[in-house]
Amino acid sequence: MTPDFDLQAHNTFGLPARARFGTTVTTADDLVPLLAEAKAKNLPLRILGGGSNVVLRPCFDGIIALMGIAGRDIIGRHGDQTLVRFGAGENWHAIVEWSIAQGLSGLENLAAIPGTVGAAPIQNIGAYGLELVDRFHALETFDTLEGTTLTFDRDACQFAYRQSFFKRAPGRYVVTSVTLAFPNAWQPNLAYPGLSDIPADADAKTIMDRVVAVRASKLPDWRVTGNAGSFFHNPIVESAVADAIAAYHPEAPRYPGGAGRVKLSAAWLIERSGFKGFRYGAAGVSPNHALVLINTGGATQAEISELAGQIVAGVKSRFGVELVQEPELL
Template sequence: MSLQLLADFPLLSHNTFGFDARARYAMRIDSVDSAAALASDARIAGMPWLVLGGGSNIVLTRDFDGVALIVGIAGKRVIGEDGDAWLVEAGAGENWHEFVAWTLAQGMPGLENLALIPGTVGAAPIQNIGAYGLEMGERFERLHAVELATGEAVEFDRATCAFGYRDSFFKRDGRGRFMITSVVFRLPKAWTPRADYADVARALDHATARDARAIFDAVIAVRRAKLPDWTKLGNAGSFFKNPVVSAQAFDALKSRVPNVVSYAQADGTVKLAAGWLIDQCGWKGRGIGGAAVHERQALVLVNRGGATGAQVLELAEAIKRDVLARFGVELEMEPVCL
């Protein structure tokens, strides 16, 4: 199989920050066979790879001197069920939000809290995306991938994906080694709503029902009210993870900052609200060059126009320094920086 090799490829429309970077080459991957064929393509032998879905979790600080692999593997289907759940598979190139909407249209709830998260289905396991009380890993069954160096098909279950908070094997040890081609989700037949987050609960107060569709609509309304549309104002969603600290560290922090926003975790640790920490340091609405902190949500960094990836990283490092100096808490960035 011979794939078209595109030279000097613009990545402007393939990253949600809207950085005007370019790749030395690019290839569009629309099938498992085309992904497997990469390993034997002499034209790109020895070149580094950059796997791109929607580009919603990447900061491009420079041009990429290698091959950008644009994943467009499509398709979604119900592949089975048992007494407890439906098994649904989607191609890695499917739009995540549209896939969530499709599952609800099929009468299979379970992903509604993850509505309107930008990106593709294939990117979801890498970040273990999560929002409003649900992480993707809770609905995950298995995924299929291709090892880029060999072209071999590989299957990963939940254990081998090693999901963590906005983390996975693919974001760490597997980065650049595998291309995810499809993901299988397990959607429970005994559906239980998750609507405890205050913003979602308030949005549901105006709804006539509290079913999965109502939660889906409420999450969309909340996200649109709080977060900028990346098609109009470049961003990568939440830029920092909410830091998780030990109970001892939290007690020490709370003694100094009684009003610190926090969420107790089941394992005894405490999650802090990164956006609140950033806001308290006075960063909301401020920026460096075209890169800025969003004026409504301090957790989101935006491209106000003409920003570079280097400026976004400079801004992020300045924020991290201020939060560490004031609260003794170290923030960790969510996006992958290249």
Template sequence: MIAERNVPLQPHNSFGIVARAQQLVRIRSEDDIAEVLAREDWRKMPKFVLGGGSNIVITGDVKPLVLKVEIPGRRVVEDTPRACIVEIGAGELWHDTVRWTLEQDCPGLENMAMIPGTVGGAPVQNIGAYGVELQDRFESLDGIDLETGRRFTLDAAQCAFGYRDSVFKHPPGSGPNDFGLAGRAVITRVRLRLPRPWKPELGYLDLARKAAESGIDEPTPMQVFDWVCAIRQAKLPDWRVLGNAGSFFKNPTVTPEQCADIIAREPRIVHYPMPDGTVKLAAGWLIDACGWKGKSVGNAGVYEKQALVLVNRGGNTHPATGGEVMTLAKAIQTSVYERFGIRLEPEPVVV
């Protein structure tokens, strides 16, 4: 276990916001968590679990004990004609893991290539892209309760996955069954079930266009991986060059009646019918329609190529503050609500 004091967090959040952790412990095994909980002073402290820092907005120095999860490891647990099950340490990078599964001839994650962050953060957010979500490939996860020190395993139902949501985003007592794990648990390992036989998921328009442009009717998993990487690189900024937290707002869902009302006023609105009968609206389109693309508040701005992404225009030398990012986000929320009557919900966790 490695413990540090007064640790700069700018390298550990993809927005590049300047802040410090009063105390930070690097978690590289389950035993490290046991050591933390064995110390009386740390056991009683509030705790903040940090993975890749790709889905957070830090608004000031972090006073809770920061647990920086760096647990390594990847292995194929089971490989049958029906599925390949892999187990991944929570500290492994997600994109590298997607590539690794392809190298093991265990495809199924390629639509989620280039999503930043670590594997441990993937279930928290129920990450997804281009028609595939983590819950579609999830088997189970292991974790440790930070209050009791007990180790646990959860399946998909127990994780209560929703759109960019899970039990790990809700505090205890906030759900219908009072089962929330935000701030209470550390995910240590994640197991994914990758179905066989593999078939490409090409339902999204961008991927369908790539297939048509290439003239390939039956792409390989690696070709889909390459297409997704190319699409994301064309649309989204590299956080290592231009700090950001990816898509900042969730795509809102409305009833068919609400959608019809909006279409009557805004015929060009981008929308997608959902299996449950609701309609998903493109948050980026709503933000762009309100004139925010390219605008800034201080050194926080709206990306010129994709209005759904907020960026740090100040780089590492004059970075945006968490306050500037949230001021910009709230102004966007107000504009969208005033014009469309829709409340946008941020995806990142605000610390």
């Protein structure tokens, strides 16, 4: 373990951050002695993947383990699907490209999402009309409370919009591998705006390339301008709340939110509350995408968090809607 571990290169916001100790986990077996060491030192143990969905505090008084478990194993056919097990440390976009190169279509709509395979189930990543749950079979975890390994099937993960069982017990379960299910009779999913002009007989590679291009045109590149993608969930509200907004703003986007509720666009609410392009110290709201908070250079966690607080308060006072932050404050 490395003491006083520098995490600035391990979070896509590029925030200055350090951990009391840091290490890399390359096999599931590494977790047993690591947990014993954390207990002996009486320090919390947390896993970090690509650091693309976190806001890191300047100092984490504990052990950060970078997830580095590799592995891409085609298990075989299972009913009308093909199962593939991936190590949790695999880069997500790399496995999207790899699976398509193997003739396994189905992840193309989720191309170019930063981060690791092991983090994908934590918030049930989603984009362009597809969520992880749509391709999920099972995952393996190490339970840091009991020191045991556990397999979770889809039901046990309790996936929902940017939610899973694991978010209710942050840090308890370390995902060590994820098994995905690729449909043998794959059909393209082109319903989402930005993909609808693609010919219906397009292959997965064509769709992946389009998703990569559209995302690059919309989202700031975190390697250039630090960010964590969408900073807030799209709020799901009672229909009466959405109707009250629509009475004054008929143009406000609204989508089915399940159980008669309505999903609103957080980007629209933020923009209409006057925050698009807003700067607070070295933190800011992207001038191109109101849902993306950015590090304009040298921003601190405090600046990002205070800016987020101002946005939450502004949207609440203007529209009566409470935004929920997506990246974990760690």
